[in-house]
Amino acid sequence: MITLIMYMTLAGVFCWWAILLAPWRAWSIREQLEPSIGVEVNRFFSDVTVLIPARNEAQFIDQTLSKLQAQGEDLRIIVIDDQSEDRTATLAKRPGIEIISGTTPPKNWSGKLWALDQGLQQVRTQYTLLLDADISLSPGILEALLNKAHQENLSLVSLMAELPVKRFSEHLLVPAFIFFFKLLYPFRLSNKPESRMAAAAGGCILVKTSVLKSINAFTSIHNALIDDCTLAALVKQAGFKTWIGLSHAVQSHRGYDSLAAIWNTVARTAFTQLHYSLLLLFLCTLIMTSMFWCAPLSAIIYADKIFVASSVLTWLAMLIVYTPVLRFYRSSLLWGVALPVTGTLYLLMTWTSAFRYWRGIRAHWKNRRYEASEHN
Numbered sequence: 001m002i003t004l005i006m007y008m009t010l011a012g013v014f015c016w017w018a019i020l021l022a023p024w025r026a027w028s029i030r031e032q033l034e035p036s037i038g039v040e041v042n043r044f045f046s047d048v049t050v051l052i053p054a055r056n057e058a059q060f061i062d063q064t065l066s067k068l069q070a071q072g073e074d075l076r077i078i079v080i081d082d083q084s085e086d087r088t089a090t091l092a093k094r095p096g097i098e099i100i101s102g103t104t105p106p107k108n109w110s111g112k113l114w115a116l117d118q119g120l121q122q123v124r125t126q127y128t129l130l131l132d133a134d135i136s137l138s139p140g141i142l143e144a145l146l147n148k149a150h151q152e153n154l155s156l157v158s159l160m161a162e163l164p165v166k167r168f169s170e171h172l173l174v175p176a177f178i179f180f181f182k183l184l185y186p187f188r189l190s191n192k193p194e195s196r197m198a199a200a201a202g203g204c205i206l207v208k209t210s211v212l213k214s215i216n217a218f219t220s221i222h223n224a225l226i227d228d229c230t231l232a233a234l235v236k237q238a239g240f241k242t243w244i245g246l247s248h249a250v251q252s253h254r255g256y257d258s259l260a261a262i263w264n265t266v267a268r269t270a271f272t273q274l275h276y277s278l279l280l281l282f283l284c285t286l287i288m289t290s291m292f293w294c295a296p297l298s299a300i301i302y303a304d305k306i307f308v309a310s311s312v313l314t315w316l317a318m319l320i321v322y323t324p325v326l327r328f329y330r331s332s333l334l335w336g337v338a339l340p341v342t343g344t345l346y347l348l349m350t351w352t353s354a355f356r357y358w359r360g361i362r363a364h365w366k367n368r369r370y371e372a373s374e375h376n
Helices: 002-021 061-069 088-092 111-120 141-151 168-184 209-214 227-237 259-267 278-301 305-328 333-358
Strands: 048-054 076-081 097-101 127-131 135-137 156-162 204-208 242-252 361-365 368-371
Touching (some): 002 305, 048 111, 061 135, 076 111, 111 209, 127 141, 141 156, 141 242, 305 333, 333 361
Parallel strands (some): 076 097
Antiparallel strands (some): 156 204, 361 368
């Protein structure tokens, strides 16, 4: 048993230092885009159409539209009401907003992608902004997105929304969500044209309309649950340049008032991330156990020099790589000490996702159920 723990401890130490020293610095927050300060910007956006798929978003849609219209003039905004059961469509009715009454998704289509496909048929502008219904844009960020696309000849620019961090569960889990996402999809690699890695954050994606139509989006990815990264991969495979970054100017106002709320959100796609593979699930479990338990905590069980040294090296690397995202979220660095607990919770969410899949539920979201048999 001691030998097994020792090997897992050394593996955990290796993983943390590999993350820290890897040249693509997945833990860095350098890839960031914010509005220009004190610079006069063009406030006419006749070359942009915004598509907002909205299903049961009455709580958020008014704020989203108000912030969006404040970006500037001549911005075409289309809300696709995805058969909402609340007052979403009623609250979206205001001057300058077009509303499409969405139809029932065809078999094997995700609801969001079907809504976006219906909206795309109405787009004639050079750019399309895909925006979730719970996202607020700070003044000037749309101009910053367009400038980024023009200056670097990008066909897709995506910003990961800043999530609310107010409650205990949010402090514990939200920064870690961004941290783990960046480990899975290192932004620096994703932004390199020569790299096969591709990533996007579905809450805010600016993309050339001609590119969307040339790759037959959204039909070609119609059943994808991780639709943002799937779209970015498709754009990149077609030979176009993509970019993803963080921003304080793109904010989600969908808070998580309980651990269960975050749990269900993560469990919705966690096993999908592992391609529904039992082997990858066990490998993930082994790696996370070595990283979050054996490596940092083995010295508590065995007061041997190798275990003590391993624990010290692990905590050093772990806190170094987790600190940037904590600072981005203006959270106390003391939350880094809770990372083993946080990592364990995310592992349990992944197992929850797997158990649901084995029971025949690929995902369940907004009163829609996607069967496990539908992913092929």
